[in-house]
Amino acid sequence: MNKPRYEVDTQGYYGQFGGAYIPEMLYPNIEALRERYLAITSEPSFQQEFQALLRDYVGRPTPLYWAKRLSEKHGARIYLKREDLCHTGAHKINNTIGQILLAQRLGKQKIIAETGAGQHGVATATVCALMGMECMVYMGKLDMERQRPNVERMRILGTQVVPATSGNMTLKDATNEAMRHWINHPTDTHYIIGSVVGPHPYPDMVARFQAVISEEMKRQLIEKEGNPFPDYVFACVGGGSNAAGAFYHFLADEHVQLVGVEAGGRGIDSGESAATTALGKPGVLHGSRTLLMQTDDGQVVEPHSISAGLDYPGIGPMHAHLFDIGRVTFVNVTDDEAMKAGVALSRTEGIIPAIETAHAMAALDQFEFDKDDVVVINLSGRGDKDLETYIKWGQY
């Protein structure tokens, strides 16, 4: 029997998922990326600059913190991978550093991005300020309201934030607008997609930039546990970039249980959810074939999550494949469970997590661990941006 494949194939597919489903107007851009991304990112000069910025600017490696009180609570050896300590407050900047260096080498002068929670928008605005490039970020109007601090951060950084006013005015709609902008400005502009979604090669490219997370985890686990392999890795999944990074170097080691946590919203039967693996079917959106929440007639269903970063009707094609072949276990937690877990982490470890990340924390309650189990949770971001949502929720 063939070993299962986890990485993308030469046609841009992960099993039946992936590919590049784009109108002709974007073909030259996607083709140029596809032809050049591996060569450019493996050049020594690229790697040197990338690694130096990750170290001196982002603050990597991020700590792998043994959460003592949380461990006692759940009866396991729990570690938190502190992506919340990255510059700008989330893992998103690992990818934007990589893509801005790539954009420069592709000769692009302008940058666009979509954002949900605003973390990817801030991370993009930040690297554009760093490199002196013009930047425009599309953000759903609803998200601009619920993640206001991030809107102002982007503006302070000199980025133009453009409201997306179609659909539910969230991440999907911001992505539509960014793609439309790119169709209208294909030659001078690079589109920094913020997750492992979009047409090939974006999912693979973003996963590679985020893979530093699991690369560090392995090294840090050797130091702390004498063994690079944990028993579990947990990560929340919106599009799936922090999960892709946290899983990447463990995929081939099948005794490591990988758990992706999706946003259940008000419950998967409520009609207001973003739990794609529970509710989706194969379909095509935003340039790739993946699992997608949709009607029988192929119309995309508007998702719901209290967390703007998880409020998306699809997942990256890599995750759709890993779900399909059973390599990653997907679970979901409700808005309420996530909020409670966010407050609980604040009180057991003194860390207020992003609401996206709080979903990963909440999933711990669905598992029974052995006391010797080593469990790593990817703490993808910090909760400063979410204060308004915490305050509105009020139960603390």
Added chain:
Amino acid sequence: MGSVLMKNRIVQLFESKKEGILSIFYTAGFPTVDDTVPIAVALAKAGVDMIEIGIPFSDPIADGPIIQQSNKQAIEGGMRVAVLLEQVAHVRKQTSIPIVLMGYLNPVLQYGMERFCQQASRAGVDGVILPDMPMAEYLQRYRELFRANGLLNAFLISPTTSELRIRAIDSVTEGFIYAVSASSTTGTRHQFEAEQIAYFERLRALGLSNPYLIGFGISNAQTLATACRYAAGAIVGSSFIQHLAAQGVDSAAIQQFVHDLRQPAP
């Protein structure tokens, strides 16, 4: 080309008419779900050469605000792929105008590509345009299916498409090529820029083996006449949808709209 395709109405159109072809695009189920058929009949009566009926989609990334809005309204009004195919059969009873269905891949995939092709063919559809369907996937998985059902597939090219790729597209085209006038989403414009004219000239000089129609941004007599100087004809979309939004589906008004488009440029 197989014998089924030789009887295809689009093939016949391009054989009998080499210039000044006018194709009109509109969204199925806009302004209301029952309007698809009367609009088609009115366009045929007005002497339009071909109609392209849009299959609405929730996330039309290649479309500007006018067509986005028409998609949204059509879906909310109950337009579905199955409904559209029935409507096309009604149109086909009343006119022999070539009919193209154009839309995003996902609704067609959910309907089932094979079922879609069979039923579209039976309803009297002549061609299909799915701008986000990769060429390689069409050639590997669907070309035989399209042929077996007598359907043409038209590919898009744009100003940033390389000559090599244009020639590759030309070599697998049966029917016509859809030349997008600018690097843009759909919408209206009053006139073409110099760089678009340069692109049209470049296209004409390629001496492609298939005819091409220019679309995107053709919205008045002037842009139509310009496009027709460089191509076998042109496609009008957003501007017609704007007309429907403002004036409704009145047949006389549609005929006037087409008449005004075909005015010789001043």
